[in-house]
Amino acid sequence: MSVLREKLENSNDAVFTAEFASITGGGMASVQKNSARLAPWFDAVNATDNPAAHAHTSNTATAIAMAMHGLEPIMQIVCRDKNRLAIQSDMLGAALHGITNISLLTGDDVTAGDEPEARRVFDIDSIQAINIARAMTNGKTLSGRTIRPAPDFYLGAVENAAAAPFDYRILRALKKYRAGAKFLQLQICFYPDRLEAFCKGVAKIAPDLKLLPTVVLVKSAKGLGFMNDKVAGIDVPATILTRVQSASDQSNEAYKVALELASHALTLPGVRGLHVTDFRHDESINDFMSDLGRTPKWQIT
């Protein structure tokens, strides 16, 4: 049973999701450590699929390992490295292991990663992948073969409210909804006005689509600069960069920026919670969640 689905579809509770740090080495001990940090606060956590076009432990293996350590995974599937056959086997593999939250993304290009010489696949795109996953929940593969029992997926996707064309992002969210997405985790957005216009627009034309804007925790202006320069689709306005740069305590100022963005995002129509990406990797995730008025599921020692 997906807690994510239950909460988003059958309650008004705010939902908090996070990103699982991608696994390269470290074994199960690192999975356990990361799970223990996130479990008290989050309803579900993303198992990523070669984020930023870097090879890591596969999405399915990560999702299974997370579930073994008490987290509810949202398994991402990215269209960059896999053709339509491989994407469907990811979906069926998830179903086999009882993983039902699936999020479909087009994905950053190979040029964003450390192996830009790789072949980019993009055989299908995120919206087509959502439509295929929906067909699976009706008991059919893309070719029309029967799947019995049909997987009980709860489908999501990502959209970038901060990227051009702004008006069209709203329609594209609707397109994902029509294809079968029930929730959207939004790309990190440092422009509250753009986020607001997007959420208001989506709430009007797809009121049942659940929105989870993303906030990112970083420690310094350098961290923000890195995102601005290196992460596809993210622009950090100069006002925010200078504000953090000129602060005597950069870490604290970056924290305050995140808290302000988060508090604003939570007031917007259609918004049902937040997705939190933590690049600080320290104790501040506990402060952050407490400052947002959350209480942990159990006492943190």
Place this chain on the structure above:
Amino acid sequence: MTCPKTLRNGPCGGVREGGWCEVKPEMQCIWVKAYDRSVSLPLPKVWKAHFNELRPPVDMQLQGTSSWINLVTKRDQQVPAGWIVENRKH
């Protein structure tokens, strides 16, 4: 110029500030360009609505074949049996 990710339902989320392509920063995202045109040009309503249609996966078997013949024979409209075709009223 084409979309480096060969997207059929773009634009992707990687569009840079100002509408530049994620993969080739020296060019405008072709989907941003196409959208701007769909808004600014005096096109018939049906064409404008067409912009947001869910386009099915490309049939790779058609690569290198005549798009005209495929159009005339409607071969290019075939979709896989399990593909859910959108039923839109607007």
